[in-house]
Amino acid sequence: MATIKDVAARAGVGLGTASRVLNGSTQTSPSSRERVLAAAAELGYVAHGPARALRRTRTDALGLLVSDIRNPFFSELAHAAEQEARAHGYAVLLANANEDERQADDVLRTFASQRIDGLMLSPQGPATPQLASLVERDVPIVLLNRRIEGVDLPFFGTDNEQGVGLVLDHLQRRGHRDVAYVGGTPTMSTGVERARAYLGGRAAHGISTDDALVEAGDFQTEGAAAAMLRILDRGVHPSAVFGANGATTVGVLRALRERLGADAAAAIEVVSFDDFDWFAYASPAITAVRNDASAIGRAAVQGVLALLRGEPAESVRVATTLVDRSGH
Amino acid sequence: MATIKDVAARAGVGLGTASRVLNGSTQTSPSSRERVLAAAAELGYVAHGPARALRRTRTDALGLLVSDIRNPFFSELAHAAEQEARAHGYAVLLANANEDERQADDVLRTFASQRIDGLMLSPQGPATPQLASLVERDVPIVLLNRRIEGVDLPFFGTDNEQGVGLVLDHLQRRGHRDVAYVGGTPTMSTGVERARAYLGGRAAHGISTDDALVEAGDFQTEGAAAAMLRILDRGVHPSAVFGANGATTVGVLRALRERLGADAAAAIEVVSFDDFDWFAYASPAITAVRNDASAIGRAAVQGVLALLRGEPAESVRVATTLVDRSGH
Numbered sequence: 200m201a202t203i204k205d206v207a208a209r210a211g212v213g214l215g216t217a218s219r220v221l222n223g224s225t226q227t228s229p230s231s232r233e234r235v236l237a238a239a240a241e242l243g244y245v246a247h248g249p250a251r252a253l254r255r256t257r258t259d260a261l262g263l264l265v266s267d268i269r270n271p272f273f274s275e276l277a278h279a280a281e282q283e284a285r286a287h288g289y290a291v292l293l294a295n296a297n298e299d300e301r302q303a304d305d306v307l308r309t310f311a312s313q314r315i316d317g318l319m320l321s322p323q324g325p326a327t328p329q330l331a332s333l334v335e336r337d338v339p340i341v342l343l344n345r346r347i348e349g350v351d352l353p354f355f356g357t358d359n360e361q362g363v364g365l366v367l368d369h370l371q372r373r374g375h376r377d378v379a380y381v382g383g384t385p386t387m388s389t390g391v392e393r394a395r396a397y398l399g400g401r402a403a404h405g406i407s408t409d410d411a412l413v414e415a416g417d418f419q420t421e422g423a424a425a426a427m428l429r430i431l432d433r434g435v436h437p438s439a440v441f442g443a444n445g446a447t448t449v450g451v452l453r454a455l456r457e458r459l460g461a462d463a464a465a466a467i468e469v470v471s472f473d474d475f476d477w478f479a480y481a482s483p484a485i486t487a488v489r490n491d492a493s494a495i496g497r498a499a500v501q502g503v504l505a506l507l508r509g510e511p512a513e514s515v516r517v518a519t520t521l522v523d524r525s526g527h
Numbered sequence: 528m529a530t531i532k533d534v535a536a537r538a539g540v541g542l543g544t545a546s547r548v549l550n551g552s553t554q555t556s557p558s559s560r561e562r563v564l565a566a567a568a569e570l571g572y573v574a575h576g577p578a579r580a581l582r583r584t585r586t587d588a589l590g591l592l593v594s595d596i597r598n599p600f601f602s603e604l605a606h607a608a609e610q611e612a613r614a615h616g617y618a619v620l621l622a623n624a625n626e627d628e629r630q631a632d633d634v635l636r637t638f639a640s641q642r643i644d645g646l647m648l649s650p651q652g653p654a655t656p657q658l659a660s661l662v663e664r665d666v667p668i669v670l671l672n673r674r675i676e677g678v679d680l681p682f683f684g685t686d687n688e689q690g691v692g693l694v695l696d697h698l699q700r701r702g703h704r705d706v707a708y709v710g711g712t713p714t715m716s717t718g719v720e721r722a723r724a725y726l727g728g729r730a731a732h733g734i735s736t737d738d739a740l741v742e743a744g745d746f747q748t749e750g751a752a753a754a755m756l757r758i759l760d761r762g763v764h765p766s767a768v769f770g771a772n773g774a775t776t777v778g779v780l781r782a783l784r785e786r787l788g789a790d791a792a793a794a795i796e797v798v799s800f801d802d803f804d805w806f807a808y809a810s811p812a813i814t815a816v817r818n819d820a821s822a823i824g825r826a827a828v829q830g831v832l833a834l835l836r837g838e839p840a841e842s843v844r845v846a847t848t849l850v851d852r853s854g855h
Contacts, residue, residue, distance in 0.1 A: 240656030309618035328568030482810030
């Protein structure tokens with residue numbers, strides 16, 4: 200089996216250079232990097248992860264556990280995190296909790312056993328035993344977009360209060376009074392923060408405070424559609440609906456069409472927290488709060504890397520923007 | 528540090544049961560599983576991945592390298608693969624190639640060093656040195672949705688010829704003669720197979736064989752929009768456009784609106800290979816070939832598990848369905 204000495208000889212570089220390249224250091228020239236990696240591939244050299252992990256307790260891999268990989272917010276975040284990690288010589292191993300605490304805990308067990316260097320985690324709810332165990336073992340961990348009650352970890356997420364404020368201002372400008380709100384999961388910090396900001400801001404923005412217009416969903420399409428139908432069943436007549444995330448908005452659109460027909464549904468303005476590219480092509484186009492998932496992913500990687508260097512990581516709330524498509 | 532004996536004692540089960548649970552075997556009762564996992568978490572027990580990998584050369588982790596995690600086809604496939612793997616006691620470590628061969632090779636290096644048990648891979652183009660090295664080392668590998676020239680590995684993907692056949696029949700039923708085709712990357716097997724089936728089937732379906740109506744894109748939105756603009760710049764007047772994947776169709780929509788305005792663009796029927804949920808809400812709604820990404824993901828996991836058992840894995844071409852929204 201080829202050794203690192205064989206690789207260095209074949210690449211025509213020193214042992215130190217070969218070692219730096221193969222350990223993912225960025226302190227090497229691009230040409231050395233190309234030569235060393237080509238030589239390593241030709242010789243079938245494998246940095247022996249398990250043996251190496253025992254020796255130097257570093258794997259150059261960061262774990263990223265997202266809540267739902269099918270949600271474009273998380274796939275965009277994962278993509279940006281991975282680009283940022285690559286720029287610092289780290290690979291990202293991605294896993295999906297599928298909004299399921301037990302699946303999340305199984306993934307954390309796998310990550311622990313693979314000995315990742317650090318973890319970025321979007322929680323499903325309260326702290327689980329496996330997460331508590333990782334925290335106790337001093338694995339560098341940061342939280343993504345959702346907080347956990349009673350767990351004090353650096354946090355990287357959307358500024359929900361600021362984003363909801365943009366929606367309230369927009370609804371007021373457009374003269375809406377009867378606005379339905381389909382919220383997210385009430386046990387998640389994102390659901391709580393968005394609901395609090397919206398419900399508390401209604402009166403000051405000329406929006407009805409009739410709670411018949413309000414229902415909680417579960418941040419997924421089916422649950423949101425059911426919540427929208429419950430609102431319509433009360434005989435209220437909203438002129439606008441605010442969906443608490445992208446999947447919620449899709450459920451709202453589906454329920455409005457199903458219950459009212461396409462034409463009556465199109466007369467209701469739908470506003471979304473989370474922007475999907477296709478909202479520009481919907482009929483009518485959908486105004487949305489754009490979360491900067493990429494900025495959150497990049498900041499989270501920088502936070503984990505700071506913890507790995509033994510430095511503190513500052514929590515970051517990333518501001519949103521409003522994409523106003525109501526003129527179309 | 529807690530040992531597996533401590534875990535078994537705390538859970539009140541035998542050592543064999545604790546070992547089976549912690550090694551991800553499904554041959555245990557749900558109640559034993561719950562008790563053992565709770566005990567392991569309480570005691571902070573970590574199956575020592577690196578040491579264990581050296582000893583038994585198994586990690587209970589499968590690698591999944593997708594071409595673009597932001598493409599819903601791949602995120603849906605990843606989700607299904609992970610559910611199937613979990614049902615067999617395996618975790619899935621997901622990584623993203625971002626349609627970039629060099630990034631793909633870096634990920635393969637990380638996977639090799641973490642010693643995954645098997646690999647599911649959606650290739651970016653020809654075989655890379657790192658992939659060749661994994662194949663030589665007899666790591667169980669299956670290919671997802673794209674083939675590699677000269678590499679004989681089990682393949683799990685869409686039946687492109689059958690899917691394009693559904694589109695040709697649809698275009699003929701709708702009476703279209705001047706149909707523009709924005710294709711995919713010509714170096715990828717999916718791009719080649721779809722283009723071959725479409726171009727070869729035009730005449731038999733009453734569709735113009737004027738190649739001024741045809742351009743290759745790159746399976747991404749920007750490249751597809753540019754290709755659509757090149758077609759329009761030739762002064763042709765298509766009554767329909769066929770986009771070779773979902774991102775291509777989004778680029779087509781954007782280019783038609785930009786060049787012709789929303790009303791004239793809405794008069795052109797757009798048909799997509801790949802269905803996105805929101806195509807139902809587009810104006811007009813978009814008819815699409817639905818790829819069964821979930822079935823592909825599940826079949827690929829079953830293929831890798833067969834290879835791990837030392838059995839052959841049969842390649843699978845999964846049939847598509849047409850979602851006809853032209854009546855809306």
